Amino acid sequence: xxxxxxxxxxxxxxxxxxxxxxxxxxxxxxxxxxxxxxxxxxxxxxxxxxxxxxxxxxxxxxxxxxxxxxxxxxxxxxxxxxxxxxxxxxxxxxxxxxxxxxxxxxxxxxxxxxxxxxxxxxxxxxxxxxxxxxxxxxxxxxxxxxxxxxxxxxxxxxxxxxxxxxxxxxxxxxxxxxxxxxxxxxxxxxxxxxxxxxxxxxxxxxxxxxxxxxxxxxxxxxxxxxxxxxxxxxxxxxxxxxxxxxxxxxxxxxxxxxxxxxxxxxxxxxxxxxxxxxxxxxxxxxxxxxxxxxxxxxxxxxxxxxxxxxxxxxxxxxxxxxxxxxxxxxxxxxxxxxxxxxxxxxxxxxxxxxxxxxxxxxxxxxxxxxxxxxxxxxxxxxxxxxxxxxxxxxxxxxxxxxxxxxxxxxxxxxxxxxxxxxxxxxxxxxxxxxxxxxxxxxxxxxxxxxxxxxxxxxxxxxxxxxxxxxxxxxxxxxxxxxxxxxxxxxxxxxxxxxxxxxxxxxxxxxxxxxxxxxxxxxxxxxxxxxxxxxxxxxxxxxxxxxxxxxxxxxxxxxxxxxxxxxxxxxxxxxxxxxxxxxxxxxxxxxxxxxxxxxxxxxxxxxxxxxxxxxxxxx
Numbered sequence: 001x002x003x004x005x006x007x008x009x010x011x012x013x014x015x016x017x018x019x020x021x022x023x024x025x026x027x028x029x030x031x032x033x034x035x036x037x038x039x040x041x042x043x044x045x046x047x048x049x050x051x052x053x054x055x056x057x058x059x060x061x062x063x064x065x066x067x068x069x070x071x072x073x074x075x076x077x078x079x080x081x082x083x084x085x086x087x088x089x090x091x092x093x094x095x096x097x098x099x100x101x102x103x104x105x106x107x108x109x110x111x112x113x114x115x116x117x118x119x120x121x122x123x124x125x126x127x128x129x130x131x132x133x134x135x136x137x138x139x140x141x142x143x144x145x146x147x148x149x150x151x152x153x154x155x156x157x158x159x160x161x162x163x164x165x166x167x168x169x170x171x172x173x174x175x176x177x178x179x180x181x182x183x184x185x186x187x188x189x190x191x192x193x194x195x196x197x198x199x200x201x202x203x204x205x206x207x208x209x210x211x212x213x214x215x216x217x218x219x220x221x222x223x224x225x226x227x228x229x230x231x232x233x234x235x236x237x238x239x240x241x242x243x244x245x246x247x248x249x250x251x252x253x254x255x256x257x258x259x260x261x262x263x264x265x266x267x268x269x270x271x272x273x274x275x276x277x278x279x280x281x282x283x284x285x286x287x288x289x290x291x292x293x294x295x296x297x298x299x300x301x302x303x304x305x306x307x308x309x310x311x312x313x314x315x316x317x318x319x320x321x322x323x324x325x326x327x328x329x330x331x332x333x334x335x336x337x338x339x340x341x342x343x344x345x346x347x348x349x350x351x352x353x354x355x356x357x358x359x360x361x362x363x364x365x366x367x368x369x370x371x372x373x374x375x376x377x378x379x380x381x382x383x384x385x386x387x388x389x390x391x392x393x394x395x396x397x398x399x400x401x402x403x404x405x406x407x408x409x410x411x412x413x414x415x416x417x418x419x420x421x422x423x424x425x426x427x428x429x430x431x432x433x434x435x436x437x438x439x440x441x442x443x444x445x446x447x448x449x450x451x452x453x454x455x456x457x458x459x460x461x462x463x464x465x466x467x468x469x470x471x472x473x474x475x476x477x478x479x480x481x482x483x484x485x486x487x488x489x490x491x492x493x494x495x496x497x498x499x500x501x502x503x504x505x506x507x508x509x510x511x512x513x514x515x516x517x518x519x520x521x522x523x524x525x526x527x528x529x530x531x532x533x534x535x536x537x538x539x540x541x542x543x544x545x546x547x548x549x550x551x552x553x554x555x556x557x558x559x560x561x562x563x564x565x566x567x568x569x570x571x572x573x574x575x576x577x578x579x580x581x582x583x584x585x586x587x588x589x590x591x592x593x594x595x596x597x598x599x600x601x602x603x604x605x606x607x608x609x610x611x612x613x614x615x616x617x618x
Contacts, residue, residue: 031352033345033349034352037352038345038348040348041344041347042344045125046125049121049125055117056117056118057176059110059113060114060180061180062110063110063114064180065184066103066106067103067107068184068319069099070100071315071316071318071322072315073096073099073100073103074314074315074318075192075309075311075312075314075315076092076096077092077311078309078310078311079309079312080311119169122165126164126168129161129164130157133153133156133157133161133347133351134157136351136353137153140355141356141357142427143356143387143427144353144356149234149237150237150241151238154237155234156346156347156350159226159233159343160226161343161347163343164343166339166340167333167336167337167339174333175337178333181322185200185319185323186200186201189319189320192312192315193308193316195302196308196313196316199291200291200295203287203288207287210280211334214276214279217276218273218276218334218338219341221272221273221276222342224272225266225269225270225273225342226339226343228262228265228268228269230346231266232259232262232266235255235258235262288320288324289324292317292324299313356428356429357426357427357429359446359447360443360444360445362444363449364444364445365445366437366438366440366449366453366534367440369534374534374563375403375404375405375563375565375566376437376453376534376535376565377400377401377402377403377436377439378399378400378424378435379399379400379434379436380397380398380399380400380435381433382396382432382433382434383397383398383430383434384430384431384433385419385430386431394416394419394431396432397433399583401565401567403438403565405565405566405581406561406565406568406581407581407582407583408570408579409567409568409583409585410569410583410584410606410609415586416585420569421456423435424454424537424567425454425456425537426443426445429442429443437453437454437534452533453534454533454534454536455475455537456538457524457525457538458539459539459540461517461523463508463520463524465507465509465510467505467506467507467508468497468506469484469504469505471508471523472484472488472504472523473527473530475527475530476530476531479530481504483530484504484526487526487527487529487530488523488526491525491526491529491556491560492522492556492559493526496519497523522556525559525560528560529559529560534564534565535564535566536561536564536565536567537566538557538569538570540569554578557575557578561578573609573610577596582595582599584599584606591605592605
């Protein structure tokens with residue numbers, strides 16, 4: 001019954017080693033993205049809100065018009081209303097006072113409307129962006145998540161989105177205000193006095209050059225700062241997720257030292273950002289104050305010569321102060337812009353990633369199940385496989401699993417067992433060849449159809465925060481409570497679930513931490529049974545359990561596997577005893593293939609493994 005077949009180089013342990021030789025773009029915090037992806041992302045976020053954006057801009061235009069009317073009223077008061085008041089004509093001065101009050105009231109009311117409207121736009125944009133990140137991250141293939149850490153994903157959806165929030169809620173208003181002020185005030189100064197206006201406009205040239213220098217220098221600083229923040233988050237998440245081994249191996253001091261290095265780098269980049277901002281503010285104020293002083297001196301000289309009215313000079317000075325004061329705020333905008341640009345670049349890079357396991361353009365359906373058993377035939381037809389970052393790790397591989405057969409796959413670590421399971425679950429697609437389910441290529445099945453047909457139960461039975469019933473029903477959300485309880489009873493989980501404080505409505509908390517590992521595994525089996533797949537993959541499903549827990553899970557396995565096509569990857573040979581067929585893999589090869597009884601009676605690798613296992617029990 002021993003039939004050596006194909007050569008399957010070890011895949012499970014070779015991938016990490018290969019990454020060290022070929023630098024993976026996933027090792028960088030910024031994922032590559034097409035040119036213009038950042039601008040395209042921002043346009044797509046704002047496109048559905050064009051009307052509301054236009055309304056907010058219109059409101060801001062009117063608000064700025066009300067604000068900029070003030071210096072004109074001052075000029076009129078000095079040159080016309082005050083002389084009229086001396087002649088006992090009070091009307092002009094009263095008109096100025098009323099006009100100033102109306103402008104102030106209109107400015108305040110329009111500012112309120114603008115803030116309310118822009119806040120609604122901002123929150124809708126952020127809501128859309130967070131949703132896109134979450135949906136896209138879920139849609140990306142398993143190999144992406146194996147290489148791009150969860151800490152970086154958290155940084156994209158929190159820190160980077162927060163940077164965009166600051167830009168939208170504060171920075172854009174500052175930018176539009178500065179632009180409108182520049183347009184209004186330049187026009188007013190040129191209208192009031194061509195000479196003063198020309199000098200004021202000329203002073204914008206050094207300010208523009210200063211802004212360009214700041215933008216270039218700050219852009220690099222904020223990219224480094226965003227990466228430093230992400231590194232801090234990644235280290236924190238990684239440490240908290242692995243707190244048990246951290247405590248077990250006394251890694252606290254080493255982790256603290258590593259975190260201190262990352263934290264100090266974050267501190268340095270923050271300091272660099274503040275330093276660049278300080279340089280900009282000092283430079284802009286120097287230019288602004290020099291220009292104002294020069295214009296005041298020249299204007300005063302012209303007033304003394306009667307070539308310029310005093311009210312016009314007063315209005316010009318007021319306008320200049322109103323123009324130069326926002327220059328500091330423009331620095332704040334550039335501050336927010338650089339931070340948001342770096343963040344948007346990273347988000348755009350993430351959203352530009354495409355699944356390596358794409359949905360079919362013309363999906364097919366599986367044929368109806370034949371016979372009484374719920375299993376389906378699985379065929380590996382000329383399969384070859386290579387990871388993205390390295391050479392071929394699975395040469396031509398052919399294997400047929402008849403419908404309803406339970407096949408155990410055993411072998412040493414790195415023998416290729418997990419690669420076989422991942423291809424069958426379509427976590428990866430073959431580089432060449434096909435994996436067929438009742439004659440249908442897995443690549444032709446839509447994800448919902450595939451997940452109804454193939455289910456994997458892993459070594460770590462992951463439970464989500466929520467009730468026991470909700471966790472069992474993940475595979476079939478529409479299942480009734482009666483169906484959920486029936487699945488739990490069939491697995492043997494009903495007794496312990498009923499003993500929980502709230503029974504099936506007990507919250508299992510984060511990762512199912514409220515119940516034991518064996519109980520979590522039973523819940524996972526109940527979930528699989530309720531999903532009713534035709535093909536079930538058990539990847540080391542009992543390796544982390546004690547003897548009583550393993551026996552409980554084995555009884556559950558017997559129920560779940562009945563009549564189904566099953567691939568059982570196991571280190572413990574006690575699990576293999578329920579299999580119809582055993583594949584022994586060594587160094588990427590299937591070196592033995594037969595029934596458990598025949599292989600135990602033989603003289604091959606499985607017989608040696610079985611004998612060693614029996615001796616360990618004795």
